[in-house]
Amino acid sequence: MQAFLKTKQRDIIGWDEITQGGLANGAVVQWWRANVGPSVVNTAISQGSYTITSPYDKVYLMDGYDKIPHRTVYDFDAVPSVVSPDNAHFVLGSEACFWTENIPNTFDLEGKMYPRLCAFSEVMWSPRSLRNWNSYLTSLGRYVTRLSNTGINYYKDPLIPANPPSTTITVMPRPAQMTVKQFGSYNTDTCNGN
Numbered sequence: 001m002q003a004f005l006k007t008k009q010r011d012i013i014g015w016d017e018i019t020q021g022g023l024a025n026g027a028v029v030q031w032w033r034a035n036v037g038p039s040v041v042n043t044a045i046s047q048g049s050y051t052i053t054s055p056y057d058k059v060y061l062m063d064g065y066d067k068i069p070h071r072t073v074y075d076f077d078a079v080p081s082v083v084s085p086d087n088a089h090f091v092l093g094s095e096a097c098f099w100t101e102n103i104p105n106t107f108d109l110e111g112k113m114y115p116r117l118c119a120f121s122e123v124m125w126s127p128r129s130l131r132n133w134n135s136y137l138t139s140l141g142r143y144v145t146r147l148s149n150t151g152i153n154y155y156k157d158p159l160i161p162a163n164p165p166s167t168t169i170t171v172m173p174r175p176a177q178m179t180v181k182q183f184g185s186y187n188t189d190t191c192n193g194n
Contacts, residue, residue: 002024002026002027006026011026011027011028012024012026012027012028013027013028013029013030013052014027014028014029014030015029015030015032015033016029016030016031016032016033016036016040016044017033019040019043019044019047023044023047023049025048026049027049028049028050028051028052028092029041029044029049029050029051029052030051030052030053030054030095031044031051031052031053031054031055032054032055032056032097033055033056034055034056034057034058038053038055038080038081038082038083039082041053041080041082041083041090041091042082042083042087044090045083045087045090049090050090050091050092051090051091051092052091052092052093052094052095053078053079053080053091053093053094054094054095054096054097056097057072058072058073058076059073059076059094059095059096059097059120060097060098060099061073061096061097061098061112061113061116061117061120062097062098062099062100062102062103062112063112064112065116065155065157068116070115070116070119070155070157070159071119071133071159073096073116073119073120073123074119074122074123074131074133074136075123076094076120076123077123077128078091078093078094078123078124079091093124094120094124096116096117096120098112098113106153107153108153110152110153110154111153111154111155112155113154114144114147114152114153114154114155115140115143115144115147115154115155115157115160116155118140118143119136122136137159137160137161138161140160141160141161141162144160
């Protein structure tokens with residue numbers, strides 16, 4: 001399969017289990033099994049492979065807030081601490097995963113996704129040195145107003161300020177009908193309004 005993909009100028013991405021059977025040259029390893037730990041990322045890097053990190057105990061958003069709290073997503077770092085700074089470039093990024101086969105409707109999907117997807121977006125787009133949980137919550141307080149005004153459901157996290165400082169937010173109308181599609185996607189924007 002990999003040889004065929006190479007003829008199409010494509011690379012193969014495989015779940016972290018592919019490190020167990022010997023990695024093919026150029027394969028990208030996606031770490032998802034939190035129980036094996038981030039050392040699997042170093043295993044892939046030591047074999048010259050790039051990685052994507054998406055451990056199920058940090059960024060699988062279809063799980064409830066009792067399993068993966070909002071703060072857990074915000075504290076996630078795509079580059080595990082076991083990866084040396086010299087090898088950090090081997091981590092291509094991360095993915096917030098959401099399997100929809102057990103999600104009955106859009107309302108439930110949105111409630112599990114938001115505001116954790118906002119937290120994920122911020123940590124993927126912001127250097128760690130610029131992240132601040134309290135500042136994020138203040139920005140998020142303004143952002144959930146946008147979600148509410150467009151009819152998007154979100155988890156009412158008690159940590160989100162009820163009366164954040166006012167700001168002007170342009171609200172786009174929501175499409176008349178939205179359905180959950182297993183292979184569909186949602187476009188999101190940053191929680192700070194940019």
